[in-house]
Amino acid sequence: MNEILYIYKKNRYLRMGTIMVGFLVLVAIFAHVIAPFDYDEANRDVRLEPPSSDHWFGTDEFGRDVFSRVLYGSRIALRVAILGVSIQVLIGVTLGLISGYFGRVTDQIVSFLADLTWSLPPIIMSMAVISIIGKGLDNTIIAISVVSWAQYARVVRAKTSSLKNMAFVETALAYNESHPSILFRYILPNTIPSIIVLVSLSIPNTIMSTTALSFLGLGAQPPSPDWGLALSSSILYLLNAPWLAVFPGIALVYTVFAFNLLGEGLRDLLDPRLRAR
Amino acid sequence: MVIDIDNVTKSFRVGSGFFLQGRKKIFALDEVSFHLRENEILGIVGESGSGKTTVARCILALTGIDEGRIEIHGDDIQSASRQKRRELRNHFAIVFQDPAANLNPRQRVKNSIMRPLILKGVSQKEANKKAVEAMEKVKLDARYLQSFPHELSGGQQQRIAIARALVLEPDVMILDEPTSALDISVQAQILNLLLDLQEEMKMSYIIITHDLNVIRYVCDRVVVMYMGRVVEIASMKEIDENPRHPYTRMLLESSPVLDPRDRENRDIQEIGEAKYIYNPTSCNLVGRCPHESDICSQARPPLEEVQDDHFVACFLQK
Amino acid sequence: MNTLLELKDLSIDYLVKDGKLSAVNSLNLSINRGEIFALVGESGCGKTTVAFSIMRLLQGNEQTSGEILFEGEDLLTLEDGRIEKIRGKHIGMIFQNPLDSLNPVYTSGNQVAEAILLDEKDKHVVMEKLLKLYEDVRIPDAPERIHSYPHELSGGMRQRVMIAMMLSRNPQLLIADEPTTALDVTVEAQILKLLKELRDDYGSAILLITHNFGIVAELADRVGIMYAGELVELADVVEIFHHPVHPYSKALMASLPRMTKEEGRLATLDGTVPRIIGEFKGCRFSNRCALAQKRCFVDTPSLLEIRPGHFVQCHNEEVLRGY
Numbered sequence: 001m002n003e004i005l006y007i008y009k010k011n012r013y014l015r016m017g018t019i020m021v022g023f024l025v026l027v028a029i030f031a032h033v034i035a036p037f038d039y040d041e042a043n044r045d046v047r048l049e050p051p052s053s054d055h056w057f058g059t060d061e062f063g064r065d066v067f068s069r070v071l072y073g074s075r076i077a078l079r080v081a082i083l084g085v086s087i088q089v090l091i092g093v094t095l096g097l098i099s100g101y102f103g104r105v106t107d108q109i110v111s112f113l114a115d116l117t118w119s120l121p122p123i124i125m126s127m128a129v130i131s132i133i134g135k136g137l138d139n140t141i142i143a144i145s146v147v148s149w150a151q152y153a154r155v156v157r158a159k160t161s162s163l164k165n166m167a168f169v170e171t172a173l174a175y176n177e178s179h180p181s182i183l184f185r186y187i188l189p190n191t192i193p194s195i196i197v198l199v200s201l202s203i204p205n206t207i208m209s210t211t212a213l214s215f216l217g218l219g220a221q222p223p224s225p226d227w228g229l230a231l232s233s234s235i236l237y238l239l240n241a242p243w244l245a246v247f248p249g250i251a252l253v254y255t256v257f258a259f260n261l262l263g264e265g266l267r268d269l270l271d272p273r274l275r276a277r
Numbered sequence: 278m279v280i281d282i283d284n285v286t287k288s289f290r291v292g293s294g295f296f297l298q299g300r301k302k303i304f305a306l307d308e309v310s311f312h313l314r315e316n317e318i319l320g321i322v323g324e325s326g327s328g329k330t331t332v333a334r335c336i337l338a339l340t341g342i343d344e345g346r347i348e349i350h351g352d353d354i355q356s357a358s359r360q361k362r363r364e365l366r367n368h369f370a371i372v373f374q375d376p377a378a379n380l381n382p383r384q385r386v387k388n389s390i391m392r393p394l395i396l397k398g399v400s401q402k403e404a405n406k407k408a409v410e411a412m413e414k415v416k417l418d419a420r421y422l423q424s425f426p427h428e429l430s431g432g433q434q435q436r437i438a439i440a441r442a443l444v445l446e447p448d449v450m451i452l453d454e455p456t457s458a459l460d461i462s463v464q465a466q467i468l469n470l471l472l473d474l475q476e477e478m479k480m481s482y483i484i485i486t487h488d489l490n491v492i493r494y495v496c497d498r499v500v501v502m503y504m505g506r507v508v509e510i511a512s513m514k515e516i517d518e519n520p521r522h523p524y525t526r527m528l529l530e531s532s533p534v535l536d537p538r539d540r541e542n543r544d545i546q547e548i549g550e551a552k553y554i555y556n557p558t559s560c561n562l563v564g565r566c567p568h569e570s571d572i573c574s575q576a577r578p579p580l581e582e583v584q585d586d587h588f589v590a591c592f593l594q595k
Numbered sequence: 596m597n598t599l600l601e602l603k604d605l606s607i608d609y610l611v612k613d614g615k616l617s618a619v620n621s622l623n624l625s626i627n628r629g630e631i632f633a634l635v636g637e638s639g640c641g642k643t644t645v646a647f648s649i650m651r652l653l654q655g656n657e658q659t660s661g662e663i664l665f666e667g668e669d670l671l672t673l674e675d676g677r678i679e680k681i682r683g684k685h686i687g688m689i690f691q692n693p694l695d696s697l698n699p700v701y702t703s704g705n706q707v708a709e710a711i712l713l714d715e716k717d718k719h720v721v722m723e724k725l726l727k728l729y730e731d732v733r734i735p736d737a738p739e740r741i742h743s744y745p746h747e748l749s750g751g752m753r754q755r756v757m758i759a760m761m762l763s764r765n766p767q768l769l770i771a772d773e774p775t776t777a778l779d780v781t782v783e784a785q786i787l788k789l790l791k792e793l794r795d796d797y798g799s800a801i802l803l804i805t806h807n808f809g810i811v812a813e814l815a816d817r818v819g820i821m822y823a824g825e826l827v828e829l830a831d832v833v834e835i836f837h838h839p840v841h842p843y844s845k846a847l848m849a850s851l852p853r854m855t856k857e858e859g860r861l862a863t864l865d866g867t868v869p870r871i872i873g874e875f876k877g878c879r880f881s882n883r884c885a886l887a888q889k890r891c892f893v894d895t896p897s898l899l900e901i902r903p904g905h906f907v908q909c910h911n912e913e914v915l916r917g918y
Contacts, residue, residue, distance in 0.1 A: 167373035168381045168389075171438075174337045174371050175393040175445075176363045189383035324779035430867065431638075460637035460806060465850035465861040472856055487780055490809075494852040494861070513855065531784035533809020535853050537832045540813060545788045550749050550781075 014265025017200075020258035028074040035068035039225040048241045058243040061233070066243060069225040070251050076226045077207055077255050080141055084206040085199050087145035092152025093195060097183050099153070100160025110153060118150035122209055130218050137210075137226065140219035144209045148202065155198055159191045193270040200263035204256040211252060227252050279368075279449060279481055280313040280336060285345030287328075287335060304555050305331040306342070307505040310580060313449065318475060318482040320496035320513070322489060322528065326551055327502040329485045333451050336483075337369060338362050367397070370442030374454035376434035380426040387422035390441045397445070404444075411440040415470060432463035439470065446478070453485045468495060489532040493517065501525050504551055504561045507580055511587040521589040523566045560592070568593055599767055599800050600649070601625040605661035607644055607653070607824075615658070617871040618644045620824040620879075622661070623898060626800055628767065631791075633803040633811045633832070636821035637847075639868050645821075646770050646804045650688055651678050665768070683710070687761030687799075691773040693753035697745040703756045704729075704741025710763040728759040731796070732789060751782035758789065762797060772804045787813050808851055812836060817904075820844050823868050823879040826898065830905040840907045840914060842884045878910065886911050 027034065043063035051058045057066035099110035117125070122144060129143035163169060169186055177185075213219040214228030222229065227248040234244035287306040306328045313319050323329045334340045336347055338354045346353050354365045370393075373379050380389050387408060394404040412419050415436040426434055435455065442450055455471070456464040472495060475482055486492060492499055492513070499516045501509040501524065509522040520526050530543060552564065559574040560566070566573065572592045580590040607619040619641045626632045634642045647653050649663055651670060663670040665686065670678065682688075690696050698706060704725060711721045711728075729737035732755040745753055754774065761769055771790070775783040787810055794801055803814060811818060811832065818835040820828045820843070828841040839845045849862035866883035878884070881891040890910050898908045901915050909915060 167375055167378040170334070170339060171371055171373065171379065171441075172381075172392070173339055174366060174369065175396055176366055177392075177396060185384075186381050190381075324781060461808065462637060462847060462850045462864050465852070466863045468852070469860050469863060472860070489780075490852040493855055495856055527781055531781045533783075533807070533813055535809055535812050535836075535851050537812045537815070537836055543784075543813075545784045550751050550779075 011265050011268055013261050014269055017258060017260075017262030017265045020254070021262050024074055024255060024258060025078065027071060028078045031071040031075060035065075035071045037065040037068040039069045039072040040064065040223040041068070048237065050241070051243055057247045058241065060230075060241075060244055061237060064223075066247055069230065070227070070247050072225040073227045073230065073248065073251060074255075076137065076220065076224065077251075080137075080207055080210045081203045081259070083138070084141045084145050084148075084210065085203060087142060088149045088152055088202065088206070089195065089199065091145070092149035093156050093188075093191070095149070096153040096156025097160055097187060097191075100157035101164055101179070101183060101187065103161075107157070110157070114150035114153045117147045120147070122147050123212055126209065126213060127216075127218065130213070135218050135221065137214070137220040137224065140210050140213045141206075144206055144213070148206065148209075151202060152195065152198055155194050156191050159194055160187050163187050163190055197263060197267045197270060200259055200266055203259040203263075207252070207256060207259075278312050279315055279350060280483075281346070281348040282312065282332070282336070283310050283346045283348070285309045285332075285335060285342050285347060287331060287340070287342045302555070303553060304505045306335065307555075308345070309502075309505070309507050310345075311500045311507060311510055313481055313483060314498075316479055316481060317497045318484060318495055320492040320499045321483060321485045321502060322487065322492050322499060323502035324487055324528075324551070326504055326553060328505040329502055330453055332502075333371065333453055333483065333485060336451065337366060337371065367445065368448045369451060370445055370447040370449075371451045372435070372438045372442050372453070372455050374457050376431045376438065376458060377426060379438040380434060382426055384425075385422070386424050386426065386429075386437050389426075390422070390437065390444060393441065393445050407444045408440075411443045414443055414474065415440045430463075431459050432466065435459060435463075435467055436470070439467075439474075443474065443478075447480060449481045449483065450475075451483045451485070454487070455484070456491060457486065457488065464491075471495065489528060490535065501528070504553065506561055506590065507588075508562075508590050509588065510580070515584075515587050519584075519587075521583060521587070521594060522591050523568055523593075524562055527565075560590075597627045598625045599628045599666065600802070601662075601664040602645070602649075603662040603664065605645070605648070605663060606659070607641070607648055608658045610656055610658065611872070614873045617824050617875065618657070619648070620871075622824075622826055624819055624826060624829060626768070626802060629794065629798050629800050630816045631794060631801045631803060631814050633805065633815035633818045634821060635805055635808065635811055635818060637806055637868070639823070640821040641824040642804045642821050643772060646688070646772050646802065649770065649802075650682055650686060683713070683761075683766070684764050685766050686768045686770065687764065687766040688770040688772065689754070689757045689761055689774050691776050693750070693757045693777075694745060696757060697753060699745055702742050702744055703748060703753075704743075707741075707756060707760045707763060710760045714764060724763065728763055731762070731793070732756075732759045733785075734759070749782075750778050751786060754778065754786055755789070758786075758793070762793060762799075765797060766799055768802060769799045770802045770804065773807070774803075774805075775810060776805075776807065783810070784813075790814060808847075820847070823871060825879055825908065826906075827880065827908045828906065829898070834902075834905055840901065840905070840917075841880075841909055842886055842911075842914060843880050878908075886914060 041064060045063065046059050047061055047063045049055055049059045055065050055067060057070060060066055095110045099107040125147040126140065126143035129146055130139055133139050164187065169182060172182055172186055210219055211228030214226050215232045217232065220226035220229045230248040231245055237244050285306050286304065286308055288302050288304045290302050309332065321329045321332060335342050342355055347355050349365045349368055352361065352365055354362055357365060390408040390411060391404040394407055408422060409419050412422060417433060417436050421429065421433065456467050459467065468491065484495060496513050498512050500507055501522065503524045509525045516525065520529055530545065558576055560578050563569060563574050570593065578590045578592045580588050583589050583594050602622050602624050605619055605622040608615040608617050622645065634645060636642050648659060649670065659671060665681065707728060708721055708725050711724050715721050715724065725741060726737050729740060734740050734752060734755050748756065775786055778786065790801060791814060805811060815832045818830065818832050819826050822843050828839065828844045835844065836848060839848045846862060846864045852861060864883055869879060869882060871879065876895055877893050878891045878896050881887045884891065888911065894910065896908045896910045898906045899915065900906050907915060
């Protein structure tokens with residue numbers, strides 16, 4: 001524990017990243033407390049008002065408070081992050097473990113699939129998936145995740161390949177440990193550091209991709225306070241009411257930046273310790 | 278006889294190739310035969326490519342063989358059913374070279390030691406008790422049971438690997454380069470420990486190493502391997518006083534003597550390095566052997582008993 | 596002047612979170628021209644740190660004091676430009692794993708030639724020298740081998756290439772850090788023989804850093820034994836092996852497997868090497884020494900010459916006399 005605290009103090013990225021992401025999470029949890037209005041509370045009398053003391057971020061074309069909508073939007077961003085990454089991890093790690101451990105034909109098949117899904121443009125692929133399963137935020141998340149798991153599979157496969165030849169795995173086999181048991185007790189736990197780093201780095205990508213899809217109208221649907229959707233609808237009013245784009249935009253940039261910092265910090269934290277072992 | 282290895286051949290393909298085509302075949306084990314007796318310490322000595330580590334993996338059936346038989350107390354482990362194989366494995370314990378790699382970095386030492394017992398069906402309570410006993414046997418304080426491997430030194434890690442090996446009360450312990458990664462003072466401790474345990478628990482050991490000094494200290498009998506083949510089998514004393522195979526002599530000559538006064542007596546020939554080519558009809562040492570003659574490249578020398586319990590695979594023994 | 600390299604009161608501390616970790620403490624030793632000096636000890640004794648500090652290859656998060664005099668010049672205070680000239684030309688270094696030190700995308704000949712080119716411009720002379728070097732290090736089929744890539748060569752060959760690279764500039768001092776650990780025994784023997792012959796032919800001194808007493812017995816003229824960052828004994832190689840004086844040296848020699856189990860058990864040492872952080876008074880071996888007296892825990896012993904050329908760091912009169 002002390003070791004972690006020491007590294008935390010020394011690693012600027014990690015510090016800033018945790019604080020920024022922590023702040024985001026708090027905002028998401030307490031959005032209903034902080035926000036002065038509901039995200040879909042429309043007030044015809046105050047449409048398209050610039051930032052004021054009543055409406056810190058101004059109001060949109062329906063008279064909704066932009067500040068409140070941005071705050072509630074954080075929940076969606078986190079939902080995207082958690083759900084999206086969970087699906088990617090589930091598919092990618094499982095396939096990575098299997099192909100790395102059993103090798104040969106299984107490995108060839110999984111690698112082929114991974115290369116296939118990874119090399120095609122994710123947005124186009126997701127659009128194809130959405131055309132099958134329909135629009136909506138969750139569907140978008142699923143679509144993006146289904147085409148992005150390859151990075152997890154690759155990392156886990158590589159680690160699994162090298163781990164399976166290590167003495168403690170051979171010893172376990174000599175003691176009649178079964179293959180599934182070996183995967184879960186010996187191999188998976190040792191791949192977790194690499195997975196953690198990937199998680200914090202793939203969150204920004206997932207958020208950006210789903211935002212792009214929402215922007216195109218395929219993701220979150222009105223009246224959702226999703227930032228991508230907000231950006232999309234702000235285009236019409238860009239010259240008259242730039243605050244409609246600015247604040248959701250800043251929120252997006254902040255979120256992506258925060259997770260990137262955290263990911264970089266975690267990588268520094270986990271890599272040298274792995275090397276030192 | 279505890280283990281009887283009879284004419285075992287194992288090959289595998291290396292190199293890349295789509296769907297396993299076009300890869301080169303190498304013979305890790307080439308008609309290998311030897312046996313392990315009750316209560317003896319057998320050394321298998323050889324350099325890289327000799328096949329010594331592969332032998333261990335084949336004995337435990339961690340990998341298959343092409344031909345031959347490996348019998349454990351009379352039962353063939355390679356052709357046994359899965360159930361029987363698991364039973365036969367219970368006679369063994371294995372310790373590998375790299376102390377850090379022997380243990381799961383993510384598990385506490387206690388769990389690593391207890392695991393083989395739990396797999397056999399022993400209760401948590403009983404396994405715990407046996408783990409504490411094992412720590413005592415390897416002279417480690419029981420509080421280390423709570424540690425993670427990376428918190429311990431190389432010597433301590435290796436002791437724990439040995440403790441884990443002991444909990445199952447095996448008949449045979451296989452040790453693959455058990456002290457190569459350790460400092461010499463630690464090596465001395467581990468070797469002494471191994472000797473004491475063997476006497477106390479009446480086990481047999483198979484010690485695989487390239488270090489002849491270690492072999493000389495602990496072994497009763499020695500199997501010398503070169504490029505997948507057995508070239509000589511004899512008691513330690515015989516190997517020391519009367520090495521018959523030219524490769525064995527090469528090894529003895531090359532081994533560091535640990536006495537600077539013997540420097541001048543050593544005769545190191547420029548013998549090049551091993552060429553990994555499969556020679557079904559010639560001796561593997563052709564090209565490096567100082568006593569080569571025609572017959573050596575025409576046929577493969579069989580392993581024969583030239584003296585009481587002393588076997589050599591060389592045409593020039595007559 | 597026969598002294599090639601002299602370490603004077605060399606101390607190196609690493610800055611860690613708890614304070615200053617002492618890696619090397621007041622080291623004093625000298626190496627003569629053309630001699631093979633072995634600096635030995637177990638893991639953590641500081642020998643590799645010493646080797647790297649001579650080449651100024653340490654990471655940068657350490658504090659160094661004292662002097663490293665090479666041909667009279669203090670290497671620690673030289674500017675970078677000057678050190679680069681000395682590295683390679685006057686002091687060469689070969690490492691444990693030659694695969695790490697060789698560039699995989701260039702042929703071996705190319706890499707050795709690069710070194711020769713630093714001193715020689717004429718292409719024909721370079722080629723001549725290259726082939727001669729390969730022959731000197733006994734690489735067979737030299738004209739073909741120079742076109743081989745590192746991964747095409749065996750471990751022993753690679754190490755020979757490394758040695759060739761270092762010799763090409765005819766350094767006065769060659770530092771060899773565990774040069775044969777990664778090699779098979781029969782190959783190791785040949786490499787050691789090679790190093791000895793090259794010392795005889797080229798006249799380079801060799802600083803051998805190792806924990807392998809076998810190669811020390813094979814090669815060394817003089818030996819320095821390090822423990823917890825200090826030099827505890829320094830003597831001629833036969834003296835060290837047959838008349839070790841310091842309790843640690845004695846324990847080390849007694850743990851070398853030089854007998855069969857019927858003849859007895861190897862002697863062992865209890866305890867572990869201390870990690871010295873911050874101030875420390877007394878002998879660093881005191882917590883493991885069977886002959887420790889009260890004084891050993893408070894006073895730091897100094898290196899005493901008990902016989903010509905034989906130095907020991909110990910307080911105990913009996914130890915120093917009990918030769």
